[in-house]
Amino acid sequence: MGLVFCSCTSKKKYSDYKPTDFYEVQGIIESASPxxxxxxxxxxxxxxxxxxxxxxxxxxxxxxxxxxxxxxPGYPLIVLVHKNDETISFYGRVGILDSLNLKEKNFLAERxxx
Numbered sequence: 001m002g003l004v005f006c007s008c009t010s011k012k013k014y015s016d017y018k019p020t021d022f023y024e025v026q027g028i029i030e031s032a033s034p035x036x037x038x039x040x041x042x043x044x045x046x047x048x049x050x051x052x053x054x055x056x057x058x059x060x061x062x063x064x065x066x067x068x069x070x071x072x073p074g075y076p077l078i079v080l081v082h083k084n085d086e087t088i089s090f091y092g093r094v095g096i097l098d099s100l101n102l103k104e105k106n107f108l109a110e111r112x113x114x
Contacts, residue, residue, distance in 0.1 A: 012088075014080065014090040017082070021082055021083055021084075022080040022081060022082055022083065022090075023080070023081055023083060024078050024079070024080060024081075024092060024097060025051050025052060025078070025079050025081050025097070026051065026053055026078065026079070026096065026097045026100055026104050026108070027049045027050060027051035027053070027076070027077045027078065027079035028049065028050055028051075028053065028074065028075070028076050028077065028107075028108065028111055029047055029048070029049050029071060029072065029073055029074065029075045029076075029077055030047075030048045030049060030050050030060065030073060031047065031048040031073055032045045032046070032047045032048075032068065032071035032072055032073060033045065033046055033047075034046075035064065035065055041067070043067050043068060044065055044066070044067060045065075045066050045067075045071045046063070046064045046065070046066075047062065047063055047066060047068065047071050047091065048060060048061070048062045049061060049062075049063075049077060049079060049091065051079040051081065051089060052086070053103070053104045053107040053108070054101055054103035054104045054107070059086065059087065059089070061079075061087075061089045061090075063090065063091050066091060068091075068094075071094075074111050074112065075094055076094070076095065076096045076108055076112070077091060077092065077093065077094050077095065078092040078093050078094075078095050078096075078097060079091065079092055080092045096108065
């Protein structure tokens with residue numbers, strides 16, 4: 001009988017954190033596609049989003065199995081970013097923050113006009 005070792009680490013979910021660990025930034029949906037599971041509902045989506053739109057190199061992330069009827073490429077969304085690690089982020093909700101700076105407004109205006 002042999003020994004088997006398994007390093008089973010999975011990506012943390014938003015629910016693994018405290019809501020106070022995050023702040024909101026503006027983002028945009030880059031892609032939204034149905035999940036690979038043929039038994040999922042048509043509103044189940046895998047999305048790719050970009051945030052820190054005012055930076056020279058915005059950050060992108062993905063989330064899987066979100067129930068998002070309204071998920072379409074180009075839709076603005078609010079991204080929840082971890083206070084201590086800005087690469088940890090989650091979909092917050094579709095919408096636009098009230099406190100956009102000029103560069104973010106121009107980025108969104110350009111994308112929304114497409």
